[in-house]
């Protein structure tokens with residue numbers, strides 16, 4: 280059987296499903312192929328959503344355990360019910376993946392189950408539960424996402440040696456958890472299991488955590504996570520993992536060789552990054568080549584092959600759900616002949632630890648290496664009235680603005696709830712605001728957002744609070 284479409288999207292993650300919905304809204308006959316049982320991709324099924332559900336539940340537990348007393352609240356018999364937490368997580372995932380299926384239907388998008396493969400210009404073959412079929416289409420959008428980067432010599436069994444997917448499904452709290460990689464996944468999922476009682480050691484190849492984020496903020500984050508009980512082994516690489524009757528022995532040496540050291544663990548989480556997933560996609564049938572790291576290049580989402588587009592984790596840029604979503608929408612608009620656009624200079628990044636870490640725009644390290652002249656404004660939550668009232672004084676806001684024009688260039692924060700607060704600065708960057716614009720904008724008192732305003736006043740040299 281052959282079906283004809285305007286757009287066939289391969290992959291039903293945040294990139295693919297948002298592209299499909301927008302294409303449907305624009306009146307294009309659209310199909311979205313997904314090989315998982317449910318829509319929503321990595322993000323909804325095994326990424327953003329399940330991790331945030333566990334982060335929230337475990338944070339509530341730790342708050343009750345460690346912070347309630349400071350507010351004069353006595354708790355007795357406190358206990359974490361892991362099965363119930365996992366149930367809550369599954370419920371959130373189901374509600375959202377069902378919601379995506381509903382949205383595709385509402386926007387007249389055909390959801391086709393199975394693995395999609397490009398079979399030459401304008402043709403996509405699908406091998407699914409209902410057998411094989413070939414779709415004819417004017418446009419193909421590749422939105423196949425990413426997969427875990429493997430660590431050579433270490434085999435993931437998703438039970439003892441796990442990826443993020445296994446770490447979201449552990450049946451019991453590991454006594455000793457070793458994280459390989461001090462990036463976003465390691466710090467978020469490491470926080471979950473530490474809060475629930477695991478002894479967590481982080482092994483990181485570089486001499487810092489969270490590469491790519493502002494180094495001053497990353498340093499502060501490491502100090503706070505260490506205080507919370509995480510142990511850090513920086514400048515160290517894993518050379519192998521041995522399975523013994525007692526558990527795992529993680530062998531390491533210094534990043535520059537020698538200084539061998541082993542770590543015992545019950546579970547090891549491999550989180551050294553993700554790589555594009557384009558296995559069996561038939562790229563060769565339309566002459567598309569990937570770069571050395573497996574990414575498909577794009578020019579405004581167009582690949583090198585006529586009528587084939589690419590969005591999300593399998594093309595360049597940050598591997599984030601909102602970046603994939605933004606590209607999905609812009610790509611559908613371009614296919615429909617409109618001027619879809621993404622401002623890559625204003626895509627925020629958030630690490631959902633406690634405190635959270637959030638950033639948008641240039642880091643101080645970027646500006647230094649570009650030789651750009653800039654002004655800095657900083658404000659500590661220690662001097663913010665709401666933070667003090669709430670006992671949430673860890674962290675700071677740091678703003679960077681052009682030395683001559685005062686245009687905001689970057690914002691970096693660590694503190695309770697800064698993942699919500701960063702959107703103000705995304706908007707400021709989109710509107711090319713000056714830091715003085717932020718400093719003169721009324722912010723409600725008492726809120727944590729006043730720290731942003733104070734940091735902006737700091738850029739101007741007239742901070743009001745201590």
Ligand code: FAD
Pocket residue numbers: 289290291292293294295312313314315319320321322323325326327328330393394395396422423424425443444464556559560590591592593598599600601602603631
């Ligand atoms: P994906 O979400 O990976 O979707 C691609 C889909 O395509 C998959 O469902 C796959 O099954 C399907 N597919 C692949 N090949 C085929 C084929 N040939 N045929 C049919 N279907 C195919 N990002 C954030 O912004 N915030 C977060 O808090 C966050 N948390 C994360 C936590 C974890 C543990 C992980 C692993 C990731 C997290 N991310 C987060 C990253 C985010 O999940 C990804 O950036 C996002 O999912 C990318 O969207 P995508 O549509 O490009 O790809």
Ligand code: NAI
Pocket residue numbers: 430459460461462463464465467482483484485488489490515516517549550551552553597598599628629630631
């Ligand atoms: P990452 O790129 O954030 O961090 C990987 C870390 O591993 C880096 O610090 C790197 O230096 C280190 N590393 C690399 N090789 C190593 C080795 N051999 N030994 C020790 N350390 C090594 O990757 P991560 O944490 O796996 O996350 C993957 C992607 O998922 C990220 O790109 C991120 O964008 C996305 N994600 C986003 C989240 C969010 O937005 N809150 C949450 C989770 C994931």
